[in-house]
Amino acid sequence: MTIRVLVSLETRGDFPILDQKTESGAQLVYLDNAATSQKPNQVVDAHMFYYKDYNSNVHRGVHYLSSKATDAYELSRRKVAAFVNATTDREIVFTRNASEAINLVANTWGTKHIKAGDEIILSVLEHHSNIVPWQLLAERTGCVLKFVELTKDTQELDMDQLRSLVNEKTRLITTAHVSNVTGGVAPVKEIIDLARGVGAKVLLDACQSLPHMKVDVQALGADWIVGSSHKMCGPTGIGFLWGRMDVLETMPPWMGGGEMIADVYLEKSTYAEPPSRFEAGTPAIAEAIALGEACDYLTKIGMDRIHDYEIEIGTYLYEKLSAVPGVTIYGPPPARGRASLCAFNVDGIHANDLCTLLDQAGIACRSGHHCTQPLHRYLDVPGSARASLYFYNLPSDVDAFIDALTSTIAFFAEFEE
Structure with a gap:
């Protein structure tokens, strides 16, 4: 398989963190990008320059530093709006993270518009951040949560079941745009068409799609999407909510304090x-x-370009991993469309043990339930290992991972003899 690696070669030097040895002396191979991406120099510099050159509060002063900080802060809002093709930057709400963005919707729109007996449809593959806020809303309001399962053959959203669940009581359908475990891509257009047919809203968890593909909110047609900065080359501690302006205007405040007021009286x-x-x-x-x-x-x-490259290197990862005896990969095959990640298990080896030994070889993978305990229970496994790629990963990173994985499996096999 020939992979066009130009995008990776062009950008690799922007991430000096990748050029280091681990404690074991092995060359670092970073394959935990679904958890958090690395940050290029210009992002690190922008963060530093704010504190070094114009540290000041925003929206609250007329002096030079405050004006400069406010201009940079609001310019960033316009950049995020342009990145997702929002109709106006007023549709971008900065939050601490994507989790807070979902909680914001649940505690504002949900509290105002959801009542006992109303139904919210989710899926079994959701991140905890897109389950727990709705459970809390159900406790407060008496609404009903329903969960779409996966197809048996490809482990994609069971759209036949979703169609059967949608009815006149449905108020919201919310799901991951791309799953952080199966790598499957949700059929957004069909989901939105089903929701619109009964007057329901749609919220997309776009944390695993925004870093890897073009996300055009006007083309998607959802009511809200949420994003996480640290998964898309940005810093931790910030995310955003995009919402259609006519929907945002119906949402009451959630947290009170400075900045969110027009006038305050006693x-x-x-x-x-x-x-x-x-x-x-x-x-x-x-x-x-x-x-x-x-x-x-x-x-x-x-x-x-990023998406095209990740399709190629993601397929390479899937094919190489599939060829390793005893490996089970979760989610659809590349021909069905999937992200450049593979959550997997190896027969007879716990995922934590596997990733501990991979770390000794310099391979940074994830193990555990990936904040998707219900999905792992549905798959009948306690957890999984996960290798996830980004545009700065090279095919040689995949090769190093497969070599280390094969050696690790052989190491455990020695104890069975």
């Missing part, structure tokens, strides 16, 4: 328009600015 307060209504207190200014820089960086590379 007896009452009035509130700012979105997005300020949802951004109480001093925000993560440096992180927001660096997130905007990450959007610039990814845009310059080209999201279509």
Whole structure:
């Protein structure tokens, strides 16, 4: 298989963290990108320059430093809006992370519009961040949560079951755009068509799609998407909610404090328009600015180029891993469309033990339930190992992983003899 590695070769030098040895003396091979991506130099520099050159609070002063910080902060909002093709930057709400963005929707729109007997449809493959907020809402309101299962052959969303669940009581369908375990891509258009047929809303967890493919919110047609900066070359501590403006305007405030108000009296307060209504207190200014820089960086590379490359290297990973005896990979095959990650198990070896020995060979993989305990129970496994790629990974990283995996499996086999 010939892989066009130009995008990886062009960008590899922007991530000096990758050029290091681990404690064991092995060359680092970073394959935990679904958990968090590495940060290019220009993002790290943007974060540092804020504190070094113009550290000041935003929206609250007329002096030079405050004006400069405010301009950079709001410029970042425009960059994020452009990255997802929002109709206006007022549709971008900065949050601490994607989890907070989902909680924001559940605690504002959900509290106002969901009542006892209403139904919310999720799936068994959701990240805990897209399950627990709705469970809490159900406890408060008496609404009913329903879960779509997976097809037996390809482990994709069972759309026949979803169609059977949608009815006049459905108020929301929410699911991962791309699964962080199966790598499957949700059929968004069909989901939205089903929701619109009964007047329901749609929220997409886009944490695993935004870093890897072009996400155009106008083309998608959902009501909200949530994103996480640290998975898309940006810093930790910030994420965002995109919402259609007509929907955001119906959502009451969640947290009270400075910045989200219009006027405050001792007896009452009035509130700012979105997005300020949802951004109480001093925000993560440096992180927001660096997130905007990450959007610039990814845009310059080209999201279509990133996606095309990841299809190739992701297929290479899947095929090489599939050829290892005793390995079970979860999710659809590449021909069905999947992200450049593989969650897997090896017969007779616990995922934690496997990844511990892989680490000794310099391979950074993930083990555990990946914040998807219900999915792993559905698959009838306690956890899994996961190798996840990004555009800066080379085919040689996959080769090193497979070599180390094969050696690790052979090591455990010696104890069975």
